[in-house]
Amino acid sequence: MFVRYLGFVLLVWFPERLHAQSAVHSCDAPILDDGYLVQKQITYPHEANLMYGCDNGRKPAVEGWWATITCQNGTWSHKPQCIDEKDCIPPDIPNAKYKKSPKGWYDNNQSIYITCDKEYESKNRDATAICSNGTWTSVPVCEKSIETCGEPPKIPHAVIIHQEYQELFAADSEVQYECEDGYTVEGGGTKDNITCIFGNWTEGSACRARPGPVNGGSAGGGTGGRPTTSTGSGTQQTVEVKNxxxxxxxxNGDIVGDDSMFLRYQCAAWYKRVGPERVRCYSNGMWSAVPVCKATFCSVDTDAYRALLSVGVKHFKDGETGKLRCVDQDHWLTDHYSVVRCTDGRMELSRCCGFGELLFC
Known part of the structure; x- marks a missing residue:
C-alpha cells in the first residue's frame, strides 16, 4: 500500500518539477527615450520580437532607421537606444581592430584609428576613419600584406606538426615539419623549421631516405669512390660526396640539384651567398670550403621604439628606404613618420618628421 502511494506522489511531483526547470521568463516593456515602440504592451513572452523607431533627428544605435529586439528568457537582445542622426554606429572593417566606444556609438566628427591584423596592412597607408554627419568617411581597408605568406610549401615525405591549417601566415611566422618514418633531414634529425620572410618561405631541408652504412673516405681509386679532380697541391683528390x-x-641555405660529385648550395629569399656555390668531398673524408648565406635585409621591431606606432616587426631590403608612422603620448599623429634606411644589413631610423619634411629627415 505504501509503495503504491509513494509512486502516486512521484508521478504528481516530477511533472511539476520538470515544468519548473523548463520554464522561461517574459520581458518587461523596455524604456526608450526619443523613440517609440510598435505594439507596446506591459510584458512580452520569450522569443517575442518588438520593433522600435526614433523621433525626428534621431536614429537607432544599430544599422537601419528602425530596429528589432527579441525577448530571450527575460532579457532583451540589446538595449533599444535612439542617438543623434549625425552620430555613427561602429563600422564593420574586416581584418582590423580599433578602440571600441564605451557608449556603443561615436559622436559626429569623432575619428578612429584602426590596426590591421598581423597578416594584413592598411591600403594606401590609410588607417583613419572619421564620423561625418552619420556616416564614416574614407573607411580604411585592410588588405593582405606583401610580407604575408600563403600556406607552407609541400615538403615531400613530411607533414607540418602542431599547427592547424591556415591560409595566411604573418611575417616571421615559423612552422615545424617532421619527416615520415624512414626519412631524415640533414644532420640526421627528423624535424626542421621554415620561416616566412617578406612573403616567401625559407627553404627547409629535404626529407631523404635514411641511408644504410657507407664506406669511409679513401685515397686514390679505392672502393670509396672514383677520383675525378685534384687540388692545386696535387695531394688531394675529390671523390663522391657520399664518402x-x-x-x-x-x-638559411639549402642543397639544390642532384650530383654525386659535389653539393650545390642556394640561399633563401632575402639572403645572398658569400663563398663557393659548390662544395666537394676530398678523398681524406673532409669537405671543401662551405659558403655563408648573408642577410640582405634589416628588421625593425616597432614595439621596441616608443616613438613608433606598434605594427610588429617590419622588414626592409638592403639599400631600401622606407617610413614608419610615429605616435606621441597623447594622440595619434597621422602624418608624422620616421625614415628607415637599410644599408649593408645595418638599420638607421630618423627622428619623427612631418610628411613634408621627410626628404630632410
Missing part, C-alpha cells in the same frame, strides 16, 4: 658522410649545414 664524407654528414653534409655541411648552411644556415
Amino acid at each position: 664524407c658522410g654528414q653534409q655541411p649545414v648552411v644556415s
Whole structure:
C-alpha cells in the first residue's frame, strides 16, 4: 500500500518539477527615450520580437532607421537606444581592430584609428576613419600584406606538426615539419623549421631516405669512390660526396640539384651567398670550403621604439628606404613618420618628421 502511494506522489511531483526547470521568463516593456515602440504592451513572452523607431533627428544605435529586439528568457537582445542622426554606429572593417566606444556609438566628427591584423596592412597607408554627419568617411581597408605568406610549401615525405591549417601566415611566422618514418633531414634529425620572410618561405631541408652504412673516405681509386679532380697541391683528390658522410649545414641555405660529385648550395629569399656555390668531398673524408648565406635585409621591431606606432616587426631590403608612422603620448599623429634606411644589413631610423619634411629627415 505504501509503495503504491509513494509512486502516486512521484508521478504528481516530477511533472511539476520538470515544468519548473523548463520554464522561461517574459520581458518587461523596455524604456526608450526619443523613440517609440510598435505594439507596446506591459510584458512580452520569450522569443517575442518588438520593433522600435526614433523621433525626428534621431536614429537607432544599430544599422537601419528602425530596429528589432527579441525577448530571450527575460532579457532583451540589446538595449533599444535612439542617438543623434549625425552620430555613427561602429563600422564593420574586416581584418582590423580599433578602440571600441564605451557608449556603443561615436559622436559626429569623432575619428578612429584602426590596426590591421598581423597578416594584413592598411591600403594606401590609410588607417583613419572619421564620423561625418552619420556616416564614416574614407573607411580604411585592410588588405593582405606583401610580407604575408600563403600556406607552407609541400615538403615531400613530411607533414607540418602542431599547427592547424591556415591560409595566411604573418611575417616571421615559423612552422615545424617532421619527416615520415624512414626519412631524415640533414644532420640526421627528423624535424626542421621554415620561416616566412617578406612573403616567401625559407627553404627547409629535404626529407631523404635514411641511408644504410657507407664506406669511409679513401685515397686514390679505392672502393670509396672514383677520383675525378685534384687540388692545386696535387695531394688531394675529390671523390663522391657520399664518402664524407654528414653534409655541411648552411644556415638559411639549402642543397639544390642532384650530383654525386659535389653539393650545390642556394640561399633563401632575402639572403645572398658569400663563398663557393659548390662544395666537394676530398678523398681524406673532409669537405671543401662551405659558403655563408648573408642577410640582405634589416628588421625593425616597432614595439621596441616608443616613438613608433606598434605594427610588429617590419622588414626592409638592403639599400631600401622606407617610413614608419610615429605616435606621441597623447594622440595619434597621422602624418608624422620616421625614415628607415637599410644599408649593408645595418638599420638607421630618423627622428619623427612631418610628411613634408621627410626628404630632410
